[in-house]
Amino acid sequence: MEENITVSDAIVSQWINAAINGDQEAFAELLYTFQDAVYNLCYRLLGERTEAEDATQEAFLKAYYNLRRYDHERSFKTWVLSIASNHCIDRLRKRRMSYVSIDESIPATLSLASDEPEPEQALLGNERSQHIQDMLHTLQPDYRAAVVLRYWYDYSYAEIAEILGDSESAIKSRLYRARQLLAEKMTPTSDEDFHNSLEERM
Amino acid sequence: MERKHQLMQESLDAPLSAQAVEELTIILAENPQSADDYQRLQKVDDMLSIAPFERAPKRLALTIMARIAQSVSAQTKPTSDIDIATLQVAVQLVTVAALPLLVGAGYMLLNSQTDPESLEVVIEQVAMLLLMVINVIDVMLDEAKEIVHDDPQTALAMLTLLPTTLLTMVSEILGIHNEADES
Numbered sequence: 001m002e003e004n005i006t007v008s009d010a011i012v013s014q015w016i017n018a019a020i021n022g023d024q025e026a027f028a029e030l031l032y033t034f035q036d037a038v039y040n041l042c043y044r045l046l047g048e049r050t051e052a053e054d055a056t057q058e059a060f061l062k063a064y065y066n067l068r069r070y071d072h073e074r075s076f077k078t079w080v081l082s083i084a085s086n087h088c089i090d091r092l093r094k095r096r097m098s099y100v101s102i103d104e105s106i107p108a109t110l111s112l113a114s115d116e117p118e119p120e121q122a123l124l125g126n127e128r129s130q131h132i133q134d135m136l137h138t139l140q141p142d143y144r145a146a147v148v149l150r151y152w153y154d155y156s157y158a159e160i161a162e163i164l165g166d167s168e169s170a171i172k173s174r175l176y177r178a179r180q181l182l183a184e185k186m187t188p189t190s191d192e193d194f195h196n197s198l199e200e201r202m
Numbered sequence: 203m204e205r206k207h208q209l210m211q212e213s214l215d216a217p218l219s220a221q222a223v224e225e226l227t228i229i230l231a232e233n234p235q236s237a238d239d240y241q242r243l244q245k246v247d248d249m250l251s252i253a254p255f256e257r258a259p260k261r262l263a264l265t266i267m268a269r270i271a272q273s274v275s276a277q278t279k280p281t282s283d284i285d286i287a288t289l290q291v292a293v294q295l296v297t298v299a300a301l302p303l304l305v306g307a308g309y310m311l312l313n314s315q316t317d318p319e320s321l322e323v324v325i326e327q328v329a330m331l332l333l334m335v336i337n338v339i340d341v342m343l344d345e346a347k348e349i350v351h352d353d354p355q356t357a358l359a360m361l362t363l364l365p366t367t368l369l370t371m372v373s374e375i376l377g378i379h380n381e382a383d384e385s
Contacts, residue, residue: 024270031263039258053262060266061273129254151250176211183242 007033012076020067027064034077035060037153038084044148045088047137055091059084074162081153082163085145092141135182143178146171206233210240214247292361296339299365303335303372331375335368342367 012033018026038059043052063070063080070079136144142164149160157175161168209226212218218226230237307328314320342364350357 024267024274027270028263028267031266035258035263035266036255039262040256043256049259052256053259053265056258056262057266057269061269064270129256132249132253135249147250151253152255176207179211179214179243179246180207182246183239186242186245 009075013072016067016070016072016076019064027067030063030076031060034080037077038080040152041081041084041148042088044133044136044152045085045141045144046091047133051091055084055088059087062087078159078163081149082165085149085163086165089141089145135185138185139178139181143174143181146174147178147182150175206236210236210243214243289358289361292358292364295362295365296368299368300335303331303368307332331372334371334375338367338371339364 012030015026015029019030035056039052039056042055042059043049046052046055059080062083066083070076136147139147145164146160149155149163155163157168157171160175161171164171166174206226206229209218209222209229212222213226226240230240310324310328311321314324342360346357346360349360
């Protein structure tokens, strides 16, 4: 999940006003503050680092030239993520991606049937990140966007709906369906693990 | 959506109520397939919950700022010789349109100097007319400024409409009608 950004809304608002008045350094502050959030979203949606960099650039350029249209009642981060997600979904649609089979894309090491649980450090590694990426790529772009915004940014259904310009109920059913699709690709673990997990959750 | 699926999904987003937990527990205990489905959903949820956050490369911000600086610089310069020529024509047309107004105003003032009552009326009319002309120019310049970044050609074209707008407005105010219209 994303690390917390400590910059206050008032400071962000100041930067936005200064940037509107032509202060490029103020926009650079906004960029430094939110670039990771935008880049991660683009990477998770597009699945390729070079393309994610390009999409991040485009998203910030769009934000820069539309700063006057920014509604100060909204969160700037939500606004810029909305620009980025729409841009990425457009790209994916234009690309007319053919969705690869999960059996081909997920390496055997991801199987949950393994008797030896992986250490947490390994889960946070690049390899794991790539595996998750492969899983995401089995989803349609709009499903993927809902999953990324829910899990990486911890947004509520209402916030995701605002970002993707859809209804809350549509986002909810999209997220449910996305989880279902991913779950169908999973291998169950032992009953013992399952019940332990169930008890922890409840 | 089926009740059991709804409960399973909702449990992933927020803790269920005691009643819902009991309901789900019964469903899972009675139906091994549902228990298996729920296990898979939990694994998906666990996997996504600890997914790493990708950081932007350090050079990215610099690249973006360089692109913005380049783009702003390109927009502040006239984009072509045609733009410069259009701007010059626009300024000259405004001058041409404003000149007769100023000459006319001066002529009226000189002629009414001998008659204090006429002079007062003329001064008032000239002042009102010039104020309106300035306002029209001001409004059109503001509008041109607003769109000049997105569409410099249209902004310049707007300026070229200034003389026509001014002359039409003055004609209307002074009640000058085209001879063709009268005939």
